[in-house]
Amino acid sequence: MHEMSLAVAVVDQVEAAAKSRGAVGVSSIELDVGELAGVVADALAFCFELACAGTVVEGAELITRTVPGTARCEPCADVWAVGMPPRLLCPGCGAAAGELVSGRELQIREVRWAGPEAAREERRQPITEES
Amino acid sequence: MCRAVDLQRAVLAKNEAAAQILRTELTSRGTTVVNLLSSPGSGKTALLERELRLAGERGVAAAALTADLATENDARRLARSGAPVKQVLTDGLCHLEADMVARHLHDWLPESTRLLFVENVGNLVCPAGYDLGESLRVVLASVTEGEDKPLKYPTAFGLAQLVIVTKTDMADAAEFDETAFRAHVEQVNPGVEVVLSSVRDGRGAGVLLDRALAATEGNQVHTPVMARAGA
Numbered sequence: 001m002h003e004m005s006l007a008v009a010v011v012d013q014v015e016a017a018a019k020s021r022g023a024v025g026v027s028s029i030e031l032d033v034g035e036l037a038g039v040v041a042d043a044l045a046f047c048f049e050l051a052c053a054g055t056v057v058e059g060a061e062l063i064t065r066t067v068p069g070t071a072r073c074e075p076c077a078d079v080w081a082v083g084m085p086p087r088l089l090c091p092g093c094g095a096a097a098g099e100l101v102s103g104r105e106l107q108i109r110e111v112r113w114a115g116p117e118a119a120r121e122e123r124r125q126p127i128t129e130e131s
Numbered sequence: 132m133c134r135a136v137d138l139q140r141a142v143l144a145k146n147e148a149a150a151q152i153l154r155t156e157l158t159s160r161g162t163t164v165v166n167l168l169s170s171p172g173s174g175k176t177a178l179l180e181r182e183l184r185l186a187g188e189r190g191v192a193a194a195a196l197t198a199d200l201a202t203e204n205d206a207r208r209l210a211r212s213g214a215p216v217k218q219v220l221t222d223g224l225c226h227l228e229a230d231m232v233a234r235h236l237h238d239w240l241p242e243s244t245r246l247l248f249v250e251n252v253g254n255l256v257c258p259a260g261y262d263l264g265e266s267l268r269v270v271l272a273s274v275t276e277g278e279d280k281p282l283k284y285p286t287a288f289g290l291a292q293l294v295i296v297t298k299t300d301m302a303d304a305a306e307f308d309e310t311a312f313r314a315h316v317e318q319v320n321p322g323v324e325v326v327l328s329s330v331r332d333g334r335g336a337g338v339l340l341d342r343a344l345a346a347t348e349g350n351q352v353h354t355p356v357m358a359r360a361g362a
């Protein structure tokens with residue numbers, strides 16, 4: 001199951017980011033997972049629990065957001081939800097999709113850091129550094 | 132204070148970076164990697180053995196790296212072709228990653244190798260997500276696996292640059308519907324080439340070798356829609 005490798009990759013990247021900013025804890029990690037990324041969210045959640053044990057990430061909540069697959073037809077400029085299994089032929093003209101607009105994402109969207117200060121101010125709205 | 136930070140880094144960035152380094156390193160010395168994906172039992176090893184033998188006959192320096200969870204049986208079979216072969220035991224891991232391939236090349240792969248075939252672990256799910264520094268990705272499906280295989284494993288079929296149907300000598304017995312299979316491939320990977328092959332009756336002999344050689348010359352390899360992600 002490759003979800004274990006993915007979970008380890010998530011933990012590694014968040015740990016590195018935590019180290020570089022001196023964070024002592026993580027309250028949540030939000031992931032964008034495309035419908036066509038070939039990732040099973042439940043399996044990923046299970047592996048994440050194991051992968052984060054003993055790291056600065058331990059105890060963090062993993063939130064996965066499924067990004068639907070959409071494709072675009074060049075001749076028609078149509079954008080459609082490809083569904084699962086994906087239909088990459090244009091529903092309008094039957095041409096091959098020019099590109100997949102979304103659906104293969106596998107990204108860390110957001111990390112919320114936690115620490116002694118976070119615990120003290122936990123009722124506050126989090127400040128977003130970037131959009 | 133608790134802050135939200137958008138890391139904007141792909142989770143697979145580490146593998147992608149390793150794959151890119153491997154691709155650059157190998158292409159610059161004239162070695163092209165071909166990544167072979169299929170489910171267990173689809174006839175990957177038999178096809179590869181035939182193509183390696185043909186490569187030998189044609190004087191093309193080809194080698195194979197074969198991955199399995201356990202046993203060195205495939206390496207022994209492939210070695211009968213006379214090509215340099217190396218077995219990778221993944222110790223339970225269901226797919227290969229770029230750094231595993233890179234690690235196994237040192238002290239083994241002859242400098243003169245033109246084609247390196249990587250026989251991935253038999254699995255159509257996990258290997259699909261990992262770039263191994265290949266210039267050509269091939270997915271195999273045998274006629275006994277059912278026409279809807281491309282729909283069941285859309286990522287594997289959707290990212291392939293070539294689809295090879297194996298064991299076609301058994302197509303009638305398996306009641307394989309070629310038209311339906313082709314339509315399903317087309318749905319997830321419009322424009323990809325589908326070739327029929329049988330090791331038993333010799334159909335499609337040399338097709339993998341020919342396409343791999345074409346890729347070494349940088350000849351327009353098919354770019355799947357799924358690999359043409361906009362964002």
Ligand SMILES: [Zn+2]
Binds near residue numbers: 074075090
């Ligand atoms: Zn159209």
